[in-house]
Amino acid sequence: MLEIRNLHAGVEDAEILHGINLAVNAGEIHAIMGPNGSGKSTLAQVLAGHEAYSVTEGEVIYEGQDLLDMDPDERAVHGVFLAFQYPVEIPGVNSAYFLRTALNALRTARDEEEVDAIDFLTLIRDKLKLVEMDEKFLKRSVNEGFSGGEKKRHEILQMAVLEPRLSILDETDSGLDIDALRVVANGVNTLHSADKATIVVTHYQRLLNNIVPDFVHVMLDGRIVQSGDKTLALELEEKGYDWIKEEHATHSV
Amino acid sequence: MTGSKKNTRHTASNHTSWIQKFESSPNGQPLRALRQRAIADFDRLGYPTTADEAWKSVNPSALIRTNFGPAPPASLADAELEPFIYPDLQTIRLVFVNGYYAPEHASDIPEGITIANLADVYDHPLVKAHLGKLAQTADLAFTALNTAFMRDGVFIHVQRNITVEAPVHILFITTASETPTISHPRNLIIADENSQLSIVETYAGIGSAAYFTNAVTEIIARDNASVNSIRLELQGTAGLHVANFQAQLGRSSRMTFHDFTLGGAFVRNDVSAYMRGEGSEATVNGFYALEGSQHVDNYTLLEHAEPHCPSHELYKGILGGSSRAIFRGKIHVHQKAQHTDAYQQNENILLSDNARVNTKPQLEIYADEVKCSHGATIGQLDENALFYLQARGIPKAEAKRILLRAFADDIIGRVTLAPVRSHLSDLIDTRLEHIDARETA
């Protein structure tokens, strides 16, 4: 479904990603772990198409197409979704309007009929249940004044409404208490299926008790330095990132 | 005028012609003393130049070099009026075309309210007592010109305890012609104790020729009165618009003013609310959306003269092309105006590298128990918000529109008259689309 080959990307004169390789197939859940500043969010943002980052080398093939050639909205139309580590506040745009506009933008681009306000309400009520959010959120400005946990649930709500095929969750578990973590994990598990792929970027292996990954990758200084199955996450939890840093340092010498 | 110090700052060639025009003016007789004082003031002041603190940014004499003359009376077809009126809203309507009252477009007037063309009621005791009292001419050249030449406009008197249900809609339409014309609309509005009134002032131009509208509106809200005022400024692309709006608030009275500037080549708005009664409350909000080489100045003054008066002020602007906006927000808190609560904010979005905004609060506070906050922002459209919307599948142009609309809705949403709000909403949508199309072209 997704193939990242030798991806180099960065900002202006600083390269942040120094050759990422990653293949993700439908039905798989991949976890990307790594210390702060290792480039996890940069990778996620590059995949979503943020203009602040430019790709200097390599390619990303998504469902046979050149992902990097698409505008951010086209990527969404093709089923790519990024749950932001830091969801953006949009004053004056209420959540209901935002969600319906996004859904209809996808539907229009796919030559499907738009959802009217009434059908949308039925649909959204169902999705709100999944993330255990109150309907009153729909009337509030997007992310404005939301608590950290509410922002993350709101990301999963968007994912539930837009039904992407490739979901990238950037630290959706950070800053969540155990209840919210359960809600988020349950949402992700419910939305995952054999024809979909999920990449969870996380700092803590705690999430991986709830969302069980098929693969775990460790990112360090803009590279994936180690990959394995879920036991790698446990090992990291036990030994910390220093272990892998040393390991990697010796390897590369 | 003898003995008055001749001012060397007169740069506009047509300055003296105003004095001559005044001498031969046919409507110079009524209110003679007021007019004479005004023209003497104008003679002394001359057109403002950039040497004047209040006109720092733009040299108005350059803008008004054209020799504007009075317009001939003109009529307006119903179809031409249609874009500016509200079919879903019952209003008390008065229409002025090229500065002349057009009674054929006026609607009936209900009980409890006196509404007349100002030129017909110069002898009214309230007109004699109040006209020109708030809008003084000693320092304001354009107000002086207006006062010297004023003729038509609206006089409104709402008697005590009367709530006027239908808003009064006052339309000043200019049908621009080849010879540049000037009009001096003049309004005096008096809301007695406990009364309630809504006013919509529409200033619009038809056509693309140059003209000059120099308007003055004086509002007196007596004790516990409530005046809700909206102004739509939709001048034509070459229209010049100078407007002085001054309100005086009695004890516990409320005045809200919403100003929308969408048209005109050069617009200068002076807005002042003089809180002369304890516990009075003034809300002054404005919105401007500019493109091309439009220049819009908003100079506001919130004058707190008595204790316990809250004031709220929010101006927002969107600028494209090489447009210019200036915001000056003065808050003057008198020594006795304890427990003043004044809030002021000016926010701007620049859609183009060549657009400029100059914003400055000016606080003069002489009381010690005062809550006063102010802030200003000038920035581009939030790139991260734009990306967030795009990442959800919303195309960039649509995402931009959503963000700009949300920015504008903050002001539009405060307009309480629903049909006016939805009209504004459409006007602003069209305008934003136009600005954006020009930016991305």
Ligand SMILES: Nc1ncnc2c1ncn2[C@@H]1O[C@H](COP(=O)(O)OP(=O)(O)O)[C@@H](O)[C@H]1O
């Ligand atoms: N927009 C940006 N501008 C400049 N530097 C950036 C930007 N985004 C990320 N970086 C830098 O790139 C590195 C990786 O950041 P990030 O991808 O956020 O890491 P992670 O998500 O793994 O914590 C950091 O050193 C960070 O400061």
Ligand SMILES: [Mg+2]
């Ligand atoms: Mg990160």
